[in-house]
Amino acid sequence: MKNIHASGHVRGQSVFLDDLPVHEGTLYAAVFGSPVAHGRITGADLERARALPGVVAVFSHEDIPGKNQIGGNIRDEPLLAERELHYIGQPVFLIVAEDEWTARRARLLAGLQYEALPAITDVEEAWGREQFLFPPRTFRLGSVDEAWEHCVYHFEGEAETGAQEHLYLEPQASYAFPAPHGGMKICSSAQGPAEVQHVAARVLGLPVHRIEVEATQLGGAFGGKEGQATAWACLAALAAWRLQRPVKLVLPRQDDMRMTGKRLPCRARFRIGLSRALKILTYEATFLLDGGAAAGLSPGILERALFHATNSYYIPNVRATAFCCRTNLPPNTAFRGFGAPQAMFALEAAIARAAYELGIPARRIQEANLLKEGDEFPYGQRARQAHARQCWARAEADFDIRKKEKEVEAFNHQNASTKKGLAMMPVCFGISFTKTSMNQASALLHIYQDGSVGLSSGAVEMGQGVSTKLAQLAAMALGVQAERIRVETTDTARVANSSPTAASSGADLNGKAVQHACAQLRRRLLETAASILRAPLAEVDLHAEQVWRNGRPTALSWEKLAPEALQRRVNLSAQGYYATPLICFDREKEKGHPFAYYVYGTAAVTMAVDCIRGTYATEEVCIIHDFGDSLNPDIDQGQVEGGVVQGIGWMTSEEVGCSPDGRLLADSLSTYKIPDIYAAPDVIDCRPLGAEGPGMAALRSKAVGEPPLMYGIAAYFALIQAIRAFNPHYRPGFRAPMTPEKVLMALYQDENAAAL
Numbered sequence: 161m162k163n164i165h166a167s168g169h170v171r172g173q174s175v176f177l178d179d180l181p182v183h184e185g186t187l188y189a190a191v192f193g194s195p196v197a198h199g200r201i202t203g204a205d206l207e208r209a210r211a212l213p214g215v216v217a218v219f220s221h222e223d224i225p226g227k228n229q230i231g232g233n234i235r236d237e238p239l240l241a242e243r244e245l246h247y248i249g250q251p252v253f254l255i256v257a258e259d260e261w262t263a264r265r266a267r268l269l270a271g272l273q274y275e276a277l278p279a280i281t282d283v284e285e286a287w288g289r290e291q292f293l294f295p296p297r298t299f300r301l302g303s304v305d306e307a308w309e310h311c312v313y314h315f316e317g318e319a320e321t322g323a324q325e326h327l328y329l330e331p332q333a334s335y336a337f338p339a340p341h342g343g344m345k346i347c348s349s350a351q352g353p354a355e356v357q358h359v360a361a362r363v364l365g366l367p368v369h370r371i372e373v374e375a376t377q378l379g380g381a382f383g384g385k386e387g388q389a390t391a392w393a394c395l396a397a398l399a400a401w402r403l404q405r406p407v408k409l410v411l412p413r414q415d416d417m418r419m420t421g422k423r424l425p426c427r428a429r430f431r432i433g434l435s436r437a438l439k440i441l442t443y444e445a446t447f448l449l450d451g452g453a454a455a456g457l458s459p460g461i462l463e464r465a466l467f468h469a470t471n472s473y474y475i476p477n478v479r480a481t482a483f484c485c486r487t488n489l490p491p492n493t494a495f496r497g498f499g500a501p502q503a504m505f506a507l508e509a510a511i512a513r514a515a516y517e518l519g520i521p522a523r524r525i526q527e528a529n530l531l532k533e534g535d536e537f538p539y540g541q542r543a544r545q546a547h548a549r550q551c552w553a554r555a556e557a558d559f560d561i562r563k564k565e566k567e568v569e570a571f572n573h574q575n576a577s578t579k580k581g582l583a584m585m586p587v588c589f590g591i592s593f594t595k596t597s598m599n600q601a602s603a604l605l606h607i608y609q610d611g612s613v614g615l616s617s618g619a620v621e622m623g624q625g626v627s628t629k630l631a632q633l634a635a636m637a638l639g640v641q642a643e644r645i646r647v648e649t650t651d652t653a654r655v656a657n658s659s660p661t662a663a664s665s666g667a668d669l670n671g672k673a674v675q676h677a678c679a680q681l682r683r684r685l686l687e688t689a690a691s692i693l694r695a696p697l698a699e700v701d702l703h704a705e706q707v708w709r710n711g712r713p714t715a716l717s718w719e720k721l722a723p724e725a726l727q728r729r730v731n732l733s734a735q736g737y738y739a740t741p742l743i744c745f746d747r748e749k750e751k752g753h754p755f756a757y758y759v760y761g762t763a764a765v766t767m768a769v770d771c772i773r774g775t776y777a778t779e780e781v782c783i784i785h786d787f788g789d790s791l792n793p794d795i796d797q798g799q800v801e802g803g804v805v806q807g808i809g810w811m812t813s814e815e816v817g818c819s820p821d822g823r824l825l826a827d828s829l830s831t832y833k834i835p836d837i838y839a840a841p842d843v844i845d846c847r848p849l850g851a852e853g854p855g856m857a858a859l860r861s862k863a864v865g866e867p868p869l870m871y872g873i874a875a876y877f878a879l880i881q882a883i884r885a886f887n888p889h890y891r892p893g894f895r896a897p898m899t900p901e902k903v904l905m906a907l908y909q910d911e912n913a914a915a916l
């Protein structure tokens with residue numbers, strides 16, 4: 161089935177929050193953000209802003225009727241600053257006007273007096289001063305120190321990955337309007353409408369049932385709207401509540417880039433020990449994650465980093481510790497991969513480091529240590545249906561990696577000013593929210609009297625195609641054509657308490673809930689059909705829009721069955737519910753079985769470097785990916801392509817950067833460079849592994865959203881290879897992103913220079 165949103169998206173006809181018709185009397189809001197990274201508020205002068213014609217109100221924290229607190233598990237984040245300022249762009253005032261431009265102009269007239277305090281913008285400094293957002297955690301397996309003594313090869317080093325801006329096409333957006341009987345309706349571009357509802361209720365001081373949050377489709381999210389849609393929704397709701405008028409708040413791109421958090425940058429120190437046969441016997445890593453000014457989703461991100469510290473490898477002795485540091489930067493947040501990419505990069509750096517020192521290809525170490533059936537992860541779960549080796553072997557064979565390597569070598573031999581590099585990247589990504597309680601979903605289905613079907617679930621469509629997959633699942637389960645199914649918006653009044661659409665689990669969890677609802681409806685309709693046909697239940701079946709008896713079609717079509725069932729007073733609505741079975745985790749012991757299953761894959765990336773200019777191109781990306789039994793190969797292929805390009809961007813050109821006083825250096829599209837169509841790989845050849853999927857995935861179709869991002873890590877190591885082919889003195893510092901500027905410096909680095 162085609163993605164039901166494809167034609168709307170490519171024609172620019174898809175409707176997002178800011179395109180919805182507005183209610184009469186709608187007002188527009190703009191956020192006044194902190195001008196300093198750290199400071200104490202000493203006064204405010206809002207009269208000039210209030211006096212501007214068209215300005216309706218300027219709100220501060222004093223106007224919040226409920227609690228000025230939007231933090232999740234850790235309550236450390238005010239909606240509007242009270243006394244202290246913690247990052248540039250932190251919301252301080254909300255200006256509401258008759259139109260957007262007036263609101264933004266009034267922002268320039270608002271005055272804030274403050275006393276500046278020293279800001280911490282460096283994660284090492286935060287670590288040194290023990291500025292932590294919450295306590296560190298450590299995962300352990302075997303005995304690292306004992307094993308270290310038995311290793312033949314020992315290496316230590318550092319690795320670093322940068323932040324990443326989500327750059328969803330649709331910026332953060334919310335629209336709130338008072339509803340009858342003291343309610344509030346919020347339309348929000350959010351991955352988790354239930355979380356927005358819950359926090360908005362806290363801020364407004366209302367019971368949760370008085371707030372309804374609806375998400376239509378989102379123009380991208382990538383994790384950036386998992387925890388961070390809340391502030392803007394609460395601000396719009398605050399103004400709408402105080403003024404009892406509709407209020408819209410859509411962040412201009414530059415506000416969005418300045419005010420919202422990014423992927424957590426990470427600095428890692430590692431120690432890796434190998435046997436003569438290149439078995440990794442011991443690995444120790446310490447991760448310093450930069451959480452920014454508030455915890456947000458960082459506790460989950462930190463633990464997912466630890467869960468993926470050994471990626472697709474079996475290492476018998478592991479100690480991985482992660483600290484989440486507090487800095488004076490916007491609170492960093494979820495981004496496709498959720499901590500796992502940061503940890504995986506560190507291990508690849510350790511492997512690459514060992515390979516260079518030993519003068520062998522990294523591929524040999526990678527291959528010698530891949531997971532096999534039954535291997536234990538540092539947190540106690542064992543790999544089942546472990547496809548790590550299969551993916552690797554298929555990649556080597558299908559893409560003839562040896563031949564490609566020889567070609568790269570020959571090319572480098574023949575060309576003086578262009579050099580190529582090839583690197584491989586295995587991936588093993590755990591599927592389930594790491595927080596066990598979040599692994600639940602529900603769905604609500606209505607069959608209407610003409611046989612058409614309305615489907616609501618907790619899943620938010622953000623371009624990933626989950627609506628299409630849910631329609632497919634419902635159509636299959638009910639035995640009707642997918643055109644009969646309308647996938648509705650995601651609304652807390654229809655489906656309550658849903659987890660955010662995140663962790664690659666949207667289609668899995670909501671798909672199972674849809675199947676559960678459909679099974680109930682199907683059962684009722686089969687009973688109805690049996691009674692109409694006066695046939696035993698065992699003889700009737702429902703598929704292809706038809707009731708069948710003993711394998712032959714009857715005169716009873718789906719279109720006739722639905723109204724007939726209604727006449728007979730059969731309930732044509734059903735709610736389905738799913739909670740992932742078996743998973744558990746014990747945080748005291750740091751052991752358990754947190755994941756329903758794993759997604760595996762192997763990528764090979766070839767990069768070509770222009771050694772005069774330092775520019776580069778991704779020539780080819782070859783991937784064997786473990787889709788299970790894909791529900792929709794087109795959508796899944798798209799997820800792999802988008803994911804790997806996004807990962808390559810993170811590793812290469814996407815540099816956020818910040819000045820020592822905490823100002824983001826890349827806060828617009830002229831300074832932040834994501835891969836465009838020209839920078840995207842010339843070839844992405846992604847082939848399915850073809851192994852059977854797990855029963856824990858809907859129709860054995862594995863989750864696909866996040867795992868492919870980590871294939872992009874190979875781009876960094878391919879670049880390093882190419883640079884070394886030109887400059888044997890180059891000492892890699894394993895600091896991503898490897899921007900063209902950095903590549904150019906690396907190409908001409910002399911032997912005494914510091915690692916780069």
Ligand code: LUZ
Pocket residue numbers: 383386457460464494497498592593594595598662663664866
């Ligand atoms: N969000 C979350 C996630 O709350 N928990 C997770 O485990 C997760 N994993 C990936 C992406 N988002």
Ligand code: MOS
Pocket residue numbers: 351382383384386494495496497498661662663664866
């Ligand atoms: Mo996410 S990083 O919102 O799955």
